[in-house]
Amino acid sequence: MATILDMPAQTRTQSADTLICHCYQVTASSIREAIDEDDAETIAEVTRLTTAGSGCGSCQCRIQRLIAGLPAECGPCALCPGCGHIQTLCHCKAA
Numbered sequence: 001m002a003t004i005l006d007m008p009a010q011t012r013t014q015s016a017d018t019l020i021c022h023c024y025q026v027t028a029s030s031i032r033e034a035i036d037e038d039d040a041e042t043i044a045e046v047t048r049l050t051t052a053g054s055g056c057g058s059c060q061c062r063i064q065r066l067i068a069g070l071p072a073e074c075g076p077c078a079l080c081p082g083c084g085h086i087q088t089l090c091h092c093k094a095a
Contacts, residue, residue: 018072020062022086023055031066041067058086 018028034040034049047053062072
């Protein structure tokens with residue numbers, strides 16, 4: 001199984017700055033810190049440490065991917081190219 005450590009360093013750096021939780025403005029680097037330094041192993045633990053995932057909940061799949069060591073972006077949780085909102089919350093025709 002590929003992990004974020006298998007990615008080129010430049011890609012890991014870009015991924016670390018990705019905004020994961022739009023409700024509370026929590027970035028991937030903050031979530032990685034909760035996982036790496038505070039030993040968070042579940043979405044609930046990450047939420048307790050960062051507040052990510054406690055709003056609308058649409059970022060929980062991205063949090064789970066980071067916990068698993070994968071890049072945060074996944075299909076329905078990716079940002080809409082038309083309006084920039086999370087695709088599952090987007091109402092524009094570009095999604």
